[in-house]
Amino acid sequence: MIWAGLLIFILFISAYMRLPLLVWSLTLAAGMFTLHIFSDFDPSSKYLLWIVLGAILIPLNFKPLRLNLFSRAIYKVMKKLMPTISQTEQEALDAGDVWWEAELFSGKPDFSFLKSLPKPVLTDEEQAFLDGPVEEFCGMLDDWQITHEDYDLAPEAWQFAKDNGFFSLIIPKQYGGLDYSAYCHSQVVMKIGSRSGSAGVTVMVPNSLGPGKLLMTYGTEEQKNYYLPRLAKGIEIPCFGLTGPDAGSDAGAMPDTGVVCYGSYEGEDKVLGIRLNFAKRYITLAPVATILGIAFKLHDPDHLIGDKDDCGITLALIKRETEGIEIGKRHFPVNHSFMNGPIRGKDVFIPLTSIIGGVDYVGKGWAMLMECLGDGRAISLPALGTAASKMGARYTGAYSRIRQQFHTPIGYFEGVEEALAEIAGQAYAIDAARSMVAVALDTGAVPSVISAIVKYQVMERMRTVLNHAMDIHGGHGICMGPHNHLARPYQLIPVGITVEGANILTRTMIVFGQGAMRSHPFLLKEVKAVHNEDERQGVKDFDNALFAHMGFIISNVVRSFWFGISFAKLVTTPGDKNTQYYYQQLVKMSSAFAFISDICVGVLGGSLKRREKISGRLADALANMYIITAVLKHYENQGSNREDLPLLHWACQDALFNVQTALKGITKNLPVPILGAICNSIIFPFTKPYQRPSDALGHKVARLTLNPSETLNRLSDGIYNSNDKDDATGRIDHAFNLVMKTDELQHKLRDAYKNGRLTSRDRDVYEEAKDKNIITGSEYVLLIETDQAIQNAIKVDEFSFKDWKIETP
Incomplete structure (x- = not known):
């Protein structure tokens, strides 16, 4: 029994370490030789084992024999079963680059690649553009006037955008463009989008969905020389x-x-x-x-x-x-x-x-x-989604601090706190996802699969953020008008969800359908081999890919089971005591994802394209692993601040739970139930290891939105902040700052009321407190100013019938 265990252990270690077939075979033969010398098996049993071992290892390692015994027959079957790939599908597969998603598909991600990615940074010129023309442009925008009165940007805003190169962010300088980085492009669209969604879309389209990028990449010299300078100057729209x-x-x-x-x-x-x-x-x-x-x-x-x-x-x-x-x-x-x-x-x-x-x-x-046109998926739309999410986090938190019910800020109620936690946690994850894909583009990659992931994940998470924000604002968010900062972004949700590949399509068909074929280590090689017109070469290529693929599957089964029973605690990964756990779980889920992906491809074959619920869950798993990666990188890029840890923990735990939910959903819905049960027991031998973020963690995250801090500044960094006390957002910021400034005074007044020194409530208490010398005259003035600021911040717009502009057909 000990010797049998030794052989099994050798097989287990070989599979876990992904040893090459020849090395694995020699290791197994060495173990068999040791068993032969030292075990007390009878000679006939030993020789029988050698015969069985030889019958397996010799054909596997002697390629001509393996090819004729196994590969050729399987090749012919696959050639009949393999669905044809349309021209548009093939062109989609060929577009862009394989990037970090390939590591997630590998079951053994190489974190040195992640560590090698630079931080997203702006040049001095780019920062000056954001601080100067973009800031000035945002100050020119009145979103209520744009959307309700003029139904267009003001003529001076259009002209300012043209004169300052807003439509030439990506055009090379030799043609008169700004030629800014993808990260700067994202920052510009995000800042403008935080002021006005209509203006954000107007600026984003020429820089992503317009023909500028097509001309730069494919245009003739004559086309480039004529059109690009005209596009850069805004002569052509x-x-x-x-x-x-x-x-x-x-x-x-x-x-x-x-x-x-x-x-x-x-x-x-x-x-x-x-x-x-x-x-x-x-x-x-x-x-x-x-x-x-x-x-x-x-x-x-x-x-x-x-x-x-x-x-x-x-x-x-x-x-x-x-x-x-x-x-x-x-x-x-x-x-x-x-x-x-x-x-x-x-x-x-x-x-x-x-x-x-x-x-x-x-x-x-x-x-x-x-x-x-992947820039629309990778840069523009995620930038708009991030803008709305950062706005939701900053101003919903501030509103929840200044708005009171029962003499208590509504943000202190657990129901509101629960929503605030998700707003902040999702905003952090969204910003991380946006930043990382921008870095990919700036390093020269064209990550088509990751771009699709970021587009659909950012927009879905933005929807969650704005839904919660609207719930918390209540009637304040519903009543439209120039002082409502939330309703227009809320209305814009379907645009982000729909354009550049509707999210349903992106999730169920593009991410895994394209990602599996492009990013899987062997699947595309097998498909190309089967479709190779030179059958002789096709069989050889298929043989190489097939047996490497089989070893890959065996390895992922072993690794998934080991990580399941060990909780991946023994895996060596980067990270400190706060982040290493998430790196380890990422390795675990990567192996599980690779294993389940191969099961789905093997069981469903070409019908997987039509099994969109399964494909969508695979996309969810892959996307949430990307989110974990991006969050870890984002945390490190921002300086690994301990104050940001609640956001890191919330975002990673939420994403891990989503990966688990997706994989369990797949195993439960495989067409062969017993196979699904076996797969589930391999990956999750102890039922559900991941849980949603706890209430205690959610409390910490929510409190980050209710108090000014560097963490809150980082969370909302890059959006437009107005200093106008009567602006839709400026009035909330002004009231929030005053509320925090008078917080100790309010505690002082409450204590005095509890002790019987004050009898008045609400606004009358300020006068009484001043008369009784509980507060000074200057403190009284500050409290009155704060109260007026709060009332200004929470008021909603009112219209007379004659002022209510309604367009008639």
Whole structure:
């Protein structure tokens, strides 16, 4: 029994350490040799064991034999079962880079990569831009006037943005742009978005969803030299049209077409070009755009530019004044006033020089979009979501401190405290996720999967933050008006959830569907091998990937079980006494995730694409592991301040619980129940090791929002703060500061009331306290000023019928 245990131990250690097959085989053979020499087994049993061992190890290690005995047959079966990959799917898979998600898929993340990432920093020029033009621009914005009265930014705001390069954050300096970092880009959009969502969207679109990035990456020299300086100076306002009435997420269903033909253009006849017919909607900046980027399917029936009839999705730039363009009407997206509307084109003729990148890029449009427009997912939308979340944390906390019920700040009630804790914890996680992906872009990576994760996670968490904030503000948040800082961000939630890949689609199809194929160590290699037209080479490649994959699965089973029974306490990871536990649990969950991912792929095969509930849970697990990583990195980047530990603990514990919930949901819903039960017992042998953040921890987190501190400043850093005492947010800050300044005086008055020295309550007590010399005259003035500031902060707007502006059809 001891010797059998020794062999099992050798197998266990080999699998845990992921030894190469040959090393693993030699180690096992050495163990068998030791057993042969020293055990008291009878000779026939020993020789039988050698025969069994040889029958297994020799075919596994002798590749030609292994290939003919196993791999070729499996290859043929997989070739029949493997679903085809569409062109748009393939282009999505090829877009961007594999980044940190590959480490999470590995089951054994390399934290040295994480440690090597630089801190997000601004250059002196970028900081000056934020402190100067961006600050001034925010001061020009009146969101109530924008959204309720003018339905547009003021003309001077538009001009200021153009004159100061707000639409050229990403354009290189050689073309007149600012050429700022991705992190600065994020900070700019976040600050503007904290002042006005409509203004934030207006600035973000030319820097992410517009054709600028496409021109920089793929444009011809002539296109770059003409358009980029004009975009940088705001002479041209861009938009990009992809979505239409009949095609949203499914680009393959796009009915918009272009046909290569000859036509007339700007006075010239017999110009070789494209005749377009298209209908687009939901296009931001379309009503005011002067240059339109359009995606369409190109056809060349007369083979004027090549030998294909159907050339594929192609991108082109069209001038607004081109004949056949219908543009200018507006949509009205959830009471926000950023320009958004439809574009239609009927028999629009453009020259071939209008194709972005020229004829060489015909049919490559989807790949170009996947490669370039990820900035919307990685930078712009997360920046807007972070702005709303930071605002929610700072001003809901302040409001909860100044607003009283039963002579007690409402933030001290446990029901409100519970919501405040989630607001602050989610805001911290959101900022961490946003910052880390910006650093990825600044280091030259194009992390398409992480970008999708950040977009959907930030927006969903922002929804949670603003829902809680609205609950706490109550009627104060409901009553619209110039003094309401919360209602417009609350209304904007569906925009962030919907655009750049609706969150339902992103979660259930993109994150794991694309992430598994791109980031898994072996899956893409197996798929490519199966689809290799050279079958001989395909079988060889498949053999290499298949057996490496099998070893990977065995290793993750062993590692998951060991981490489950040891709670990953023995894993060597970075971190100090406050953070090492989370690094260890990240290793544990990475192994479990890799194991469960392979089970799902193996059991469900190609149908996994259609099993969106399973795929969505896998996406949740992967996304929350990224959140843990980002939070740990964020905490260290900000100086590992002990005062921030409650936020770190809350965010990491919440994310671990979410990973656990996702993985348990998968094992419970596998089509083979017994397999799900076995997988669950391997990963979680002691039921549920992770719990939601405790009430005690939530109390600490909530209190961070109720008192001024450096932690609160870090949590809300980067948003616009108004010094105007009558501003929507400035009045809350002013009252909050005065409440904290008079806190000791209020305690003094309460003690005097309890002791019978004061008999009055509410505002009358100040006069009585002054008359009885309990407070000084200056303290009395300060208390009255504080009371007036509180009343100003908690009041809501009122309108007469004649002042209530209602647009009639």
